[in-house]
Amino acid sequence: MQKLQTGKRPLSFYVLSAFFGLFVLFLYGPMSAIYILSFQGPSGGLTFPMRGWSLHWFDALFSQQRTGDFAGAFTRSMILAAMVLLLTVAVSVVAGLAFRRRFVGAAFVFYLAVASLIMPGLLVGLGVGLTFQTLGIQTRWFASALGAQLTWTLPFGMLIMFAVFSRFNRAYEEAARDLGATNWQIFLWVVLPILFPGMIAVALFGFTLSYDEFPRTLLTSGATNTLPMEIWGMTTNVTSPALYALGTVTTLVSFIAITLALGSIAIIQWRRSRRPPGITTHSTKEQE
Amino acid sequence: MNPEDRRTAQRGSIELAGVTKRFGETAAVRNIDLKIPGGCYCCLLGPSGCGKTTILRMIAGHESPTEGAVLIDGENVVDKPPVERGTAMMFQSYALFPHLSCMDNVAFNLKMRGMGKDERRARALEMLDRVRMKSFADRLPAQLSGGQQQRIALARSLITNPRVLLLDEPLSALDEFLRLQMRGELRHIQAEFGITFIHVTHTQMEAVALADMVVVMDQGQIEQAASARDVYDRPRTGYVAHFMGGQNVLAGVVTGRQTGTVTVASGTKNITITAPAPAPALGTQFEVAVRRDRVHLSRAPSQAADPGVNAVSGRVSGIEYQGTWLKISVEDACSEGFVANVPDDKFFADPLKIGDPVIARWDAEQLHYLVARSGKRSAASAAASGSSTVAAAG
Numbered sequence: 001m002q003k004l005q006t007g008k009r010p011l012s013f014y015v016l017s018a019f020f021g022l023f024v025l026f027l028y029g030p031m032s033a034i035y036i037l038s039f040q041g042p043s044g045g046l047t048f049p050m051r052g053w054s055l056h057w058f059d060a061l062f063s064q065q066r067t068g069d070f071a072g073a074f075t076r077s078m079i080l081a082a083m084v085l086l087l088t089v090a091v092s093v094v095a096g097l098a099f100r101r102r103f104v105g106a107a108f109v110f111y112l113a114v115a116s117l118i119m120p121g122l123l124v125g126l127g128v129g130l131t132f133q134t135l136g137i138q139t140r141w142f143a144s145a146l147g148a149q150l151t152w153t154l155p156f157g158m159l160i161m162f163a164v165f166s167r168f169n170r171a172y173e174e175a176a177r178d179l180g181a182t183n184w185q186i187f188l189w190v191v192l193p194i195l196f197p198g199m200i201a202v203a204l205f206g207f208t209l210s211y212d213e214f215p216r217t218l219l220t221s222g223a224t225n226t227l228p229m230e231i232w233g234m235t236t237n238v239t240s241p242a243l244y245a246l247g248t249v250t251t252l253v254s255f256i257a258i259t260l261a262l263g264s265i266a267i268i269q270w271r272r273s274r275r276p277p278g279i280t281t282h283s284t285k286e287q288e
Numbered sequence: 289m290n291p292e293d294r295r296t297a298q299r300g301s302i303e304l305a306g307v308t309k310r311f312g313e314t315a316a317v318r319n320i321d322l323k324i325p326g327g328c329y330c331c332l333l334g335p336s337g338c339g340k341t342t343i344l345r346m347i348a349g350h351e352s353p354t355e356g357a358v359l360i361d362g363e364n365v366v367d368k369p370p371v372e373r374g375t376a377m378m379f380q381s382y383a384l385f386p387h388l389s390c391m392d393n394v395a396f397n398l399k400m401r402g403m404g405k406d407e408r409r410a411r412a413l414e415m416l417d418r419v420r421m422k423s424f425a426d427r428l429p430a431q432l433s434g435g436q437q438q439r440i441a442l443a444r445s446l447i448t449n450p451r452v453l454l455l456d457e458p459l460s461a462l463d464e465f466l467r468l469q470m471r472g473e474l475r476h477i478q479a480e481f482g483i484t485f486i487h488v489t490h491t492q493m494e495a496v497a498l499a500d501m502v503v504v505m506d507q508g509q510i511e512q513a514a515s516a517r518d519v520y521d522r523p524r525t526g527y528v529a530h531f532m533g534g535q536n537v538l539a540g541v542v543t544g545r546q547t548g549t550v551t552v553a554s555g556t557k558n559i560t561i562t563a564p565a566p567a568p569a570l571g572t573q574f575e576v577a578v579r580r581d582r583v584h585l586s587r588a589p590s591q592a593a594d595p596g597v598n599a600v601s602g603r604v605s606g607i608e609y610q611g612t613w614l615k616i617s618v619e620d621a622c623s624e625g626f627v628a629n630v631p632d633d634k635f636f637a638d639p640l641k642i643g644d645p646v647i648a649r650w651d652a653e654q655l656h657y658l659v660a661r662s663g664k665r666s667a668a669s670a671a672a673s674g675s676s677t678v679a680a681a682g
Contacts, residue, residue, distance in 0.1 A: 196387075
């Protein structure tokens, strides 16, 4: 009797593999179709077959008359995402510093902030929109929509920053103080650089969450659209592959943002941990 | 300030006067008085939680005393930040800044003081050279071994030109081989720079090997502050004797006084010992220490035999070969375990076996009278020091 049969796998392996295969197909299949169809020839339609290959529909994207104000919406979304990114990073770092002090009511403030994660986004947007209306202030993408998006990105940023701070060794700050650094110098030259990879992670979240935010922005962006709303509008009235070209471009932007963020974190971590060849951990090389 | 405190010739003398530190309800350090002369290598020694690190941090300025004063060169520094005290601290895990090269780590203090890049880098290189790490200037801390990291940490502290260097368990992160090597290097650097070193450790032999002055602590108080030899050879209390190891502590209540001797009830045995002058009163707690290597073992005719003055009787319960000597444990000799260190040639001339009845005898001049305390604490500490006695006796 063989105890372990090599090469033969149980039935469950094949069932689960098939399930995973379906999942991958479901996740990437439709998206791949969109990416491929965005390269339709000028006479092509919204469905397969491909009638030649071209960049015609990418070109069409940027001509406002045909497809709506794509360029404007894209610019607004990028500026808004950048503002959200900066504010989320700044507030998360400061909140992380504050929450290390275990101040009175810290738990209450924490739950108050995190609660906005579970509130329906549409209602948050509706509330912000109503408030602006009541106060007689016009809703704008760079004001009311910015605020509405921050209710979504800040709790994420804070949670990440808390995790980063929980691993932060206070001995670094004490060592810096011991070496004559003022509180501000400690923050600038020791705390910030050590936190930097964590801040990039927060920035990535802030950017991507803002860039494709829809429910909170819908009722707060005022007279002009952000990109997700522009896409939403196009799905109802644009009947050309320009819609797909838009999908391809936005995916590319997200992809570049993620690559930049993860890449820079990886480079920093690698720089801090790499051991050049010839260095051994062992003690025998200690002399000289 | 008391002008007497300024007598010490070298800079970096430290005085703690009535220092107490409470964290909430618990007192980590209780009413401590301690004087450390300038230029001294001082070890604060004790088990974890004894308050030694708290004292170090109070001298460094990372903790302020609840009561009392910390004086450096006669000046109270309690309200001063670390940098104005002339102290520098080396942290347990070194706390080297992971994002800065060795050179920039060492130059950190100079940068904070606003020194220009070229000058501070030149000074940092000079200091790196003194700790023989110049060729590692561009490395990041994570690229160094433990011993190399320690040298960088030393250089980073020393560049502040401190009067006092405070070291928190500096050797605990290193493996055994490196620990011995870096131990020698610390002593060497202390001599070279001629400043006061205060070194916190829980390892007896580290303290004895390094220090001019050993401060043995327990439960927030100082048990003994003296030279390494005195602390090892002439422990003040049973606790110090137990903690340093290498000693047998005989403790009990005085039940009889004869001419020149006293009888002490210890465990099930009555032990007769040469009495100090003046002799202790009947009924008082009496404690005495005898070094393990100053005990002579001989076979007893029977277990019931009266061992006589300055001797105990018992059975051999353990034999450990240590190379040049053997550690012989004797049970049923007194209230605590009794150990004799016997030279190998003497032992093998007539080897004892486990269970053999023996008499352990010592000369009157080998007796060391201890300051007796309530027996409870000595007993508790006996267990803690048991494991370290072999190393301590060597």
